[in-house]
Amino acid sequence: MSGAQIDRLASVGSAVVERPKLALVSVLGGLLAVDLLFRLVGFRLFVGPVGLLGGQLAVERLLTLVWNGVVVGLGIGLAGIGLSMTYSILRFANFAHGDYITSGAFAGWAIAWLVAGVTSGNLAGNLGGLLLIGETSGAPSSSDLGINVVGTPLAIVVGLLVAGVFTIALALAIDRVVYRPMRDAEGIALLIASIGVALALRYVIVFIFGGANRGLTASGPKLILAGVNGKLAVAANQETLTAARQGGPTAGEFYLRLPLVDLGAYSREVLSVTSSELTLVGLSLALMLGLHLLLQRTKLGTAMRATADNQDLARVTGIPTERVVRATWVVGAGLAGASGFLLALERGTLSFNLGWLLLLLIFAAVILGGIGSIYGAIVGGILIGLTNSMSLVWIPSSLSTAAAFLIMIFVLLLKPDGLFGGVTTA
Amino acid sequence: MTVADAIAEQFDRFEDTPQWLVDVGLIAATMGGIYLLFTIFTILGPSRGAFGAIVNNLQSITFWTALYAMMVLALNLHWGYTGLFNIGVAGFMAVGVYAFAALTVPPTANPPGLGLPLWVGLLGGMVAAALVGAVTALPALRLRADYLAIVTVALSEIIRLAFLSTVLERFTLFANVDFVPDVPLGTGAGRGINIPVNPSIPVKALFYTNPSNPASGGRTGFGSLALGVFEAVGVRETVVVSLAYTIVLIAVVAAFYWLLVRVGNSPFGRVLKAIREDELVANSLGKDTRLFKIKVFMLGCALMGLGGILWEAQRGFTDPTSTTFRPIQTFYIFVALIIGGAGSNTGSVLGGALFASLLFQGPLFVSRIVSFLLDLGSAPSSFADAVGPLLALEVGPFLAYTMNNIEDLRFVLLGIVLVYLMQNRPEGLLGHRKEVAASVPLVDRKGNRPREAAADGGGGDGDE
Numbered sequence: 001m002s003g004a005q006i007d008r009l010a011s012v013g014s015a016v017v018e019r020p021k022l023a024l025v026s027v028l029g030g031l032l033a034v035d036l037l038f039r040l041v042g043f044r045l046f047v048g049p050v051g052l053l054g055g056q057l058a059v060e061r062l063l064t065l066v067w068n069g070v071v072v073g074l075g076i077g078l079a080g081i082g083l084s085m086t087y088s089i090l091r092f093a094n095f096a097h098g099d100y101i102t103s104g105a106f107a108g109w110a111i112a113w114l115v116a117g118v119t120s121g122n123l124a125g126n127l128g129g130l131l132l133i134g135e136t137s138g139a140p141s142s143s144d145l146g147i148n149v150v151g152t153p154l155a156i157v158v159g160l161l162v163a164g165v166f167t168i169a170l171a172l173a174i175d176r177v178v179y180r181p182m183r184d185a186e187g188i189a190l191l192i193a194s195i196g197v198a199l200a201l202r203y204v205i206v207f208i209f210g211g212a213n214r215g216l217t218a219s220g221p222k223l224i225l226a227g228v229n230g231k232l233a234v235a236a237n238q239e240t241l242t243a244a245r246q247g248g249p250t251a252g253e254f255y256l257r258l259p260l261v262d263l264g265a266y267s268r269e270v271l272s273v274t275s276s277e278l279t280l281v282g283l284s285l286a287l288m289l290g291l292h293l294l295l296q297r298t299k300l301g302t303a304m305r306a307t308a309d310n311q312d313l314a315r316v317t318g319i320p321t322e323r324v325v326r327a328t329w330v331v332g333a334g335l336a337g338a339s340g341f342l343l344a345l346e347r348g349t350l351s352f353n354l355g356w357l358l359l360l361l362i363f364a365a366v367i368l369g370g371i372g373s374i375y376g377a378i379v380g381g382i383l384i385g386l387t388n389s390m391s392l393v394w395i396p397s398s399l400s401t402a403a404a405f406l407i408m409i410f411v412l413l414l415k416p417d418g419l420f421g422g423v424t425t426a
Numbered sequence: 427m428t429v430a431d432a433i434a435e436q437f438d439r440f441e442d443t444p445q446w447l448v449d450v451g452l453i454a455a456t457m458g459g460i461y462l463l464f465t466i467f468t469i470l471g472p473s474r475g476a477f478g479a480i481v482n483n484l485q486s487i488t489f490w491t492a493l494y495a496m497m498v499l500a501l502n503l504h505w506g507y508t509g510l511f512n513i514g515v516a517g518f519m520a521v522g523v524y525a526f527a528a529l530t531v532p533p534t535a536n537p538p539g540l541g542l543p544l545w546v547g548l549l550g551g552m553v554a555a556a557l558v559g560a561v562t563a564l565p566a567l568r569l570r571a572d573y574l575a576i577v578t579v580a581l582s583e584i585i586r587l588a589f590l591s592t593v594l595e596r597f598t599l600f601a602n603v604d605f606v607p608d609v610p611l612g613t614g615a616g617r618g619i620n621i622p623v624n625p626s627i628p629v630k631a632l633f634y635t636n637p638s639n640p641a642s643g644g645r646t647g648f649g650s651l652a653l654g655v656f657e658a659v660g661v662r663e664t665v666v667v668s669l670a671y672t673i674v675l676i677a678v679v680a681a682f683y684w685l686l687v688r689v690g691n692s693p694f695g696r697v698l699k700a701i702r703e704d705e706l707v708a709n710s711l712g713k714d715t716r717l718f719k720i721k722v723f724m725l726g727c728a729l730m731g732l733g734g735i736l737w738e739a740q741r742g743f744t745d746p747t748s749t750t751f752r753p754i755q756t757f758y759i760f761v762a763l764i765i766g767g768a769g770s771n772t773g774s775v776l777g778g779a780l781f782a783s784l785l786f787q788g789p790l791f792v793s794r795i796v797s798f799l800l801d802l803g804s805a806p807s808s809f810a811d812a813v814g815p816l817l818a819l820e821v822g823p824f825l826a827y828t829m830n831n832i833e834d835l836r837f838v839l840l841g842i843v844l845v846y847l848m849q850n851r852p853e854g855l856l857g858h859r860k861e862v863a864a865s866v867p868l869v870d871r872k873g874n875r876p877r878e879a880a881a882d883g884g885g886g887d888g889d890e
Contacts (some may be wrong), residue, residue, distance in 0.1 A: 007450070075666075092572070093572045093575065093576065126811075127810075128808070128810025128811070128813075128814065129810065131810065132808060132809060132810050135808045135809070135810070136807070136810050136811065137807060137808075137809040169560060178845050178849070181849055182848065182849055185848070186854075187571070187572055187577075188511055188571050188572065189848050189852050190842060190848075191511075191572055191575060192760070192764065192848050193844065193845050193848040193849070195757055195760075195841075195844060196840070196842065196843070196844030196845040196848065197840040197841060197845060198841070199757065199837045199839030199840055199841035199844070200753075200837070200840075200842055200845075201841070202837070203834045203835065203837035203838045203841070204838055206831075206834045206837075207809065207831055207834050207835060207838070208809045209809070210808065210809070211834070255644045360576070360579065360580050360583060363576050363580075364580075367573075367576070395593075396591065396592070396593055397591065398587070398590065398591035398592055399587065399588065399591050399593060401583075401587055402584040402588060402591075404582060404584070404588040405580040405581075405584050406584060408576075408580060409566075409577050409580055409581065412566075412573050412576070412577055413565045413566070413569075416569060416570075416573060
């Protein structure tokens with residue numbers, strides 16, 4: 001071994017000693033990456049009778065998992081922005097944020113159903129049933145309304161707007177009644193109060209809408225990316241693809257052949273994308289871009305960033321912090337409501353504990369990204385979404401949520417500042 | 427001036443009475459008031475105040491009070507004494523219960539266990555909960571309070587999801603290890619797990635010759651006497667057995683209380699309170715605060731594990747969907763502690779009693795009475811059907827719907843109470859009592875207590 005090599009080894013050794021946690025994470029991450037690679041090529045490494053690494057994993061399955069992770073992750077990231085902002089500006093962990101999401105989803109979908117009921121001619125005698133999203137007996141079902149992005153775009157747009165506006169109004173009202181009188185209280189007192197708000201909100205929703213999980217949307221069109229005799233093609237349904245493989249695509253159906261590399265005889269389905277998923281991804285990205293412009297280009301955005309950084313200094317500089325707080329609720333709650341509406345659209349179902357079950361994942365995303373950093377929240381959301389879905393490669397689905405929580409705990413322990421080094425809160 | 431303030435001010439009148447007597451009197455007065463209220467409820471209710479019904483209801487109130495008092499005391503050790511914001515109580519309870527089940531369930535059952543005696547299960551459950559507590563505490567206690575909150579609540583969900591997962595439904599310990607016998611175990615996943623050997627068995631053994639299945643055996647001498655006497659005055663036999671178990675629970679509450687007082691007055695406890703007030707100062711005085719926090723976290727978790735076993739395992743069956751293991755359970759316990767006043771043991775018991783009776787059971791009683799007295803008819807099935815008649819000024823259907831859904835509204839009430847308390851009285855009923863910071867009695871030669879003992883310095887004054 002040459003001297004240079006020994007030096008290099010020694011420096012690696014000292015790096016391991018100096019940053020043992022980072023070393024541990026790198027080793028674990030590396031192992032997972034190697035294992036994933038082995039699985040993709042179908043190689044299995046045995047030590048004695050025990051299979052250590054590798055296995056079987058189709059590329060298509062991996063792509064589906066990644067896509068699902070990104071979709072859910074964008075939803076979580078969108079919802080997390082509000083949590084991150086209130087965390088940094090109001091300085092407490094808002095446990096009611098999940099239930100703001102649920103409130104937005106219910107308000108938005110109630111109106112979306114009403115609009116769909118009007119446009120599909122199902123309004124007569126069903127006003128209550130539509131506003132309660134099908135809770136009453138005899139109310140039209142989601143398939144009666146034919147409600148989805150392509151079938152009833154107006155209902156979706158109006159619903160999304162209502163979800164945002166309603167959640168903003170709700171958050172401002174709650175801030176006025178609950179949080180404003182306690183503006184100077186400690187973070188923990190506010191946290192406990194927010195748990196109270198969460199419980200009250202969640203069960204008011206149950207009282208009004210009932211506790212059952214309901215179907216929201218009629219199945220809508222989707223796009224399927226698949227191999228057709230070695231060429232990649234996009235179509236709207238399986239039949240078109242089958243027809244294309246056997247000669248030519250059905251006339252009149254959507255079919256697009258991608259001028260890409262030749263894959264030999266490859267003829268499997270790669271990825272199926274629903275219109276709801278595309279809507280979630282597109283609108284999330286648009287809202288995130290809008291927020292980016294707001295924070296970077298407007299005076300309000302600068303004031304918000306300043307307040308998050310150092311509240312006292314911001315006040316001394318003449319920034320009206322109370323107005324900034326209100327703006328924070330407006331932006332945060334609006335995005336929370338919108339994300340609730342979009343996540344429910346993507347799932348196609350809605351129940352009263354939607355937000356509560358998401359809340360811990362959102363906390364995970366926000367902490368992972370760094371509290372106070374909205375870009376951190378977005379990246380954190382995507383990473384948590386990917387963790388949640390990619391963990392299915394290694395562990396059964398019943399434990400995938402637990403895995404995401406575990407990741408969050410590790411992040412808190414290893415890097416409590418988050419990836420983007422957020423501001424510290426009390 | 428709130429009701430709580432008024433109550434708190436009454437304490438000054440008992441300045442010269444020994445503190446323990448005041449505490450006992452306070453608890454007795456509170457329970458007396460609660461019993462009176464629920465006796466009135468029973469008289470107003472469908473049973474028209476039959477003696478058996480009154481005994482049944484008061485027994486049930488006492489049972490819930492004891493369960494909550496037990497858990498609140500355990501939490502008081504974390505949050506009240508040390509300021510550790512642990513909102514994963516339900517998870518530690520679940521660990522205790524499942525460890526207890528794994529140890530005591532017979533090997534022949536499905537899912538199987540080790541078939542060890544009851545006391546081994548109790549000890550093992552406590553040890554398991556304490557160990558999980560230690561694993562949590564070792565890294566997590568370095569975190570700020572709000573992060574600790576998120577970690578503990580996430581942990582309690584991880585624990586619950588793990589017990590719910592089919593992965594652990596049945597598994598074999600040491601399957602691949604030679605020289606060690608295979609040990610089949612299991613959580614039963616969503617199907618749950620039967621716990622035939624449980625804390626209610628010794629109590630039932632007082633009354634029945636075959637306690638695990640009372641119907642198949644006869645009654646013991648004491649059993650036929652006690653059950654006979656009670657049945658003569660119209661109290662059902664199951665109520666008597668529950669009453670006996672409730673007495674055991676009260677004894678455990680007393681034991682927890684005694685333990686906490688001992689801990690609180692020990693040098694160990696004084697360090698804990700120093701950590702709560704200012705960890706940096708405690709650290710500067712040469713105390714290894716991390717070690718203290720880990721120890722007290724483990725002790726509290728062990729008590730939570732024991733509480734979980736006495737709470738859940740006595741039913742003879744458990745599954746992860748049980749409300750006992752949901753995060754909501756943790757919030758219940760927290761609300762009770764905040765009502766009573768974090769840091770005060772008497773407050774913890776009072777909080778448990780007030781929560782269990784007024785917030786937890788009270789609304790159900792009120793709903794039953796209202797439905798009974800007003801003859802509301804069958805409740806509408808949805809909110810729309812309830813609100814519709816309201817527009818025509820018909821209140822009946824809406825009231826019926828409200829009473830029918832009182833269990834959901836109970837949570838709303840809980841949330842409002844929580845917010846109200848945090849805004850107006852974050853220290854709870856008794857959380858702001860003056861605490862003597864000296865280990866010797868602060869009495870001058872003539873036996874006069876000084877007017878002002880050392881303040882406990884909890885802060886939060888004058889924020890109204």
